[in-house]
Amino acid sequence: MKILLVSPTTPETFWSFKHVLRFVSKRAAFPPLGLLTVAAMLPADWQVKLVDMNVNPLSDDDLRWADFVLLSAMIVHKASVSEVVNRCRRMGVPVIAGGPLFTTGHAAFPDIDHFVLGEAEELIRWRTQTGAKMGFFTEASANLADDAGLCELMVRAGFKKVFVGFETPSLESLKECRKLQNCSRDLVETVKTLQRAGLEVMGGFIVGFDKGARARSRMYPPRALRNQSGWGLRWKNLGLPRSNRPSYCGPTLPRC
Template sequence: MRNVRAFMPPQGLLIVAAYLPQQWDIRFIDENVRSATKADYQWADIVIVSGMHIQRPQINEINELAHQAGKITIVGGPSVSGCPEYYPDFDIVHIGELGDATDAMIEYIDCHTERPSQQVRFETQERLPLTEFPTPAYHKLALDRYFLANIQFSSGCPYRCEFCDIPELYGQNPRMKTPQQVLQELDAMLEAGNPGAVYFVDDNFVGNRRAVAELLPHLIDWQKSNGYPLQFACEATLNLAQSPKLLEMMREAYFCTVFCGIETPEPQALKAISKDQNLSLPILDAVKTLNKYGMEVVSGIIIGLDTDTPETADNILEFIRLSNIPMLTINLLYALPRTPLWRRLETEGRLILDESRESNVDFLMPYEEVVKMWQRCITEAYDPDFLYQRFAYQCEHTYPNRIKVPNSPARVSKKNIQKGLTMLGKILLRVGVFSNYRQTFWQMAKPALKKGKIEQVIHVGLVAHHLIKFTQECARGEESASFYSQKLRRS
């Protein structure tokens, strides 16, 4: 894992890089992997930036550095599309998805070599159909710098969860690429290097179930033809558990992980945040159904909902115990612009735009009490013994349900074997020798290694190590209680 510097490549920028005129000389830089240098800024004529709200300070810093070098700056992507006012100093803003605004922006760039006297705005009115999207510029990446690669099949989500901005940014009627496009992208990805795992970054992979049912047989055939080189993961609504035909095909295509926005185990809270799709069947039954098809569930959990009580932390921890979900993203509620939650809280006078706080929400419970609930849930959920108990359940009840993939050249190449042995060696050293929970680790690792389950030891050891390390950072106050908080990032 020595070369790994980031979790996933920036899919949106890869699409833009592929869409720009072929005669343009493009230098692609992901600042999660390396920062742009002074030489990079001097080389460029124009600096195009994209990112999410959480990256707003870095985006504006890049703008300043580019201006210092005298370059035209452009910002596009999800953050500026939701809040153009966050980026007043950029020369050009691109609002919305790829489409007519992109074409107009390219034409403008072709005709101008100097910075404009005031900000120029291009806003998409007609989106480019996903069926016309170019293959992402994977050739611009060093894929071995990423923990896993990503791909997009659809955009949009039919549901209207109160806290989510996806429907307003990308629509409620999911738009899809063709299966042939997806396969072409996978082929291009393998040409750039085998990442081993690919995450479908769709807002909701099963937002259009008929389209997914058409895609999956193509994925299955592609996996078989290529020797199952990739393990797939996706984000989907929990009611996927009610579609056994889809689940069987996903299993056959080697989907091993599904992120589900469970948010809370409390039914009244799910109703309050318009997450009724999670109430169509008992949550624990849905999780076990996904496990039955070999899919490990990763769950989103939100603390700070209006329905929370002093018992909410107990309810969440009991849910974690009963569900045996190892990894959960536990966050304080944060109101995003262009969401029903933002508008409701704004009307109620409950938005607090203070970046020294962990959240911009004026909770109904005392703020400090909500933060303590988060701290308790994080620290107890990722206590090494508790975490490894849940992984032990997955090893016994989930992983054995996956298909047995062949030892094909794509999977057992010399490079992959070396990569696996390097990862195993580091885990055995860092966790098995130097960690303060090494005894807990060896209780899992010894019997697994004796059975030759090396991939299992690597997966559990690696993921658990990062979760435990993250928890230690939270306990020291070095991590934010919300992915969207600017508190620590500002400092």
């Protein structure tokens, strides 16, 4: 059996670190450790090849060689994944896919033959059984602070940091972007609650709402909130499939 592991192209964003990698003599920021872990779990007599598209192009010869293509992707990789899947379909190579992109978004990829889903649910059991010490990081909304049980489970699972979208101090803009869970809460106290639970908080802020954006851009991040949150980032917002937020900013929504 010939297995081709493909890590899709990461587009040029803040997180790709494209223009700073040369300062540390690297070609890509994130090695595909998930795919490499899967490779180690495959039968020893199978032939395995890895193509990281952030380092080397995926050739037709690679696809012709493979009996199966295994893909792992985050949401930011959607365009690259679509390109790879289309090429595999044209060449008759079956695709198996897993990762955050497919956890809630697999319905958008009808041409993928098999999905690996639900693996995160085993995380606490795995850590308990193996004693693994690695830490994790995720994104969440501010109302995570209302669920003490979930915070406790996250810490037990090994989560050490959480990114929270505070977006803006403007109630008007929060309603405009439908970030209603932030409208009736003390965000400074939210950060303190998460910190008391054992989670380091990174804060995200959006500049460029339709109403009064230029005036409010000078308010980011609010000083009280900045003093509590150890990190502050600004970026384009993106909603997950089946969430109560739009997937992309449309013409009637804020220009994120």
